[in-house]
Amino acid sequence: MSSDGKVRGRVVASYQDSESYVSLYHARKAMAYATVEADLAPGSVLIAGYEYQDNRPRGGMYGGLPLWYADGERAALPRSATTATTWSRWFSTSQTAFLRLEQSLGSGWNLTAMLNHGWGSYSAAELFANTWPDKATGQGVTGYTGFYSGTRRQDSVDAYVQGPLQLLGRTHDLAFGVSGSNQFASNPGISGGSVDYGNFHQWQGVTPEPDWNDPNFSRWQLLDTVQQRGIYGTARFSLADPLKLIVGARYSRYKADHVDDWGGSYAYAKHAVTPYAGLVWDIDAQHALYTSYSKIFKPQGYQDRFGRYLDPVQGKNLEAGVKGEYFGGKLNAALAVFRIAQDGLAQEDTGHFVGNSLTQAYYAAAGTTSKGVELDVSGELAQGWNVSASVSHAAAEDNAGARLNSYVPQTLARVFSTYQLHGDWRALSLGGGVNWQSGAYRDASGPNGTQRVEQGGYAVASLMAKYALSRQLSLQANINNLFDKHYYSQLGMYNQGYWGAPRNASVTLRYLF
DSSP: OOTTEEEEEEEEEEEEEEEOOOOOEEEEEEEEEEEEEEEEEEEEEEEEEEEEEEEEEEEEEEEESEEEEETBBBBBOTOOOOOOOOOOOEEEEEEEEEEEEEEEETTEEEEEEEEHHHEEEEEEEEEEEOOOOOTTOOOEEEEHHHHEEEEEEEEEEEEEEEEEEEEEEEEEEEEEEEEEEEEEEEEEEEEEEEEESGGGGOOOOOOOOOOOTTTEEEEEEEEEEEEEEEEEEEEEEEEETTTEEEEEEEEEEEEEEETTTEEEEEEEEEEEEEEEEEEEEEOOSSSSEEEEEEEEEOOOOBBOSOBBBBBOOOEEEEEEEEEEEETTTTEEEEEEEEEEEEEEEOOOOEEEEEEEESSEEEEESSSEEEEEEEEEEEEEETTEEEEEEEEEEEEEEESSSSSSSTTTTSSSEEEEEEEEGGGTTTHHHHHHOOOEEOEEEEEEEEEEEEEEHHHHHHHHEEEEEEEESHHHSSEEEEESSTTTOEEEEESSGGGEEEEEOOOOOEEEEEOOO
């Protein structure tokens, strides 16, 4: 910070080096973030920033573990089991630089303009197992090797003005803006040879890494260019002291060009106007009712089995709810119900991959409907005692009434509480919580054809202790999955399963510059 306070800066950095309950897996992650903020003139602030991330996990699985034995019986593999190798890796780096200008225009109006430039790359070598072991001998598992790499870059801009408007004796708020982005990605890949795991029960990941320059390996190249443009405006009208009307609309244009070695080249352009309207009624000083309607236009990055990207999702969203504020704002609660109707929502194309790759293929579902309810409560119940709790239920189905996204639990519940001690122990905070979710299932391809894989409902508890060594330095200890619950964190993707983490502990030392 400069002596006059007109130039300010902030730096955040972190480094993680972690092992795992899964054999062979080891991860290193580094992150740095820096911003500089300068007062150019009265009412004018320029902010510049840069973020860097470097991830270097080794020994990670591409997918998960076999869900069945070769005879169709559900497999009972240990949580430490792996299909990876000692040379499996997925290295990636990403960088972002940005500029943000905040300019006062007078009479309560302000201009905000943002520029972002992001770029990154990745390099990965993997082994993917897609057959099943014999229960007794462990024989029969075959894996396929692959090498993937790529680069990406993205440039985006967003600028908007906002301010008050006097009309019919009342003050209203308006905002108008434009946005745009250009994205480019290059993703070459190599399909290598096959690997026999031998006795999978004794697999230690030791197998030679293929020579990726082997001319007999098949190669492919994917090039993607995406342009997005938008113009938007919103208005918040004060119809009466307790009643507000919010209206707005956005014009969006989406253009994509795709080139690959198995589906050829294609391009498409889509555009849509998505209006929005909402009402907020302050019933009293503590409660507010609201309702809203909006149209949906959402590009998605999923591909079908032929490599073609799915069209943007389009639809409409209806929502209504009530919000409450108690004890001077120390406790907040919200209850909401919603209904979402969409066309083109991506769904897994069971048993199919994108072209010659190992990427899951998707299809666009028509006439999908999602309905749900959410309840959130958070705040300070007493001095130093904070609680957050939520429960939600959402069900989605297609136009024939069949459940969609069955692998996503329909009901989630969460509660977490922290307490900061007083007096000589005020530097110490203790906490704990429970996450619960209902059952889920997935139809996957097994040795006996399409088979349903189910995960029953389960709860996972955690504990936390944090000690503030100074205003900038803190030490925190966490215990996760306190009661060592066995569950799948990923179910059926690539016809495999991935165990959730067993009981584990971590210690974090955090320093803020």
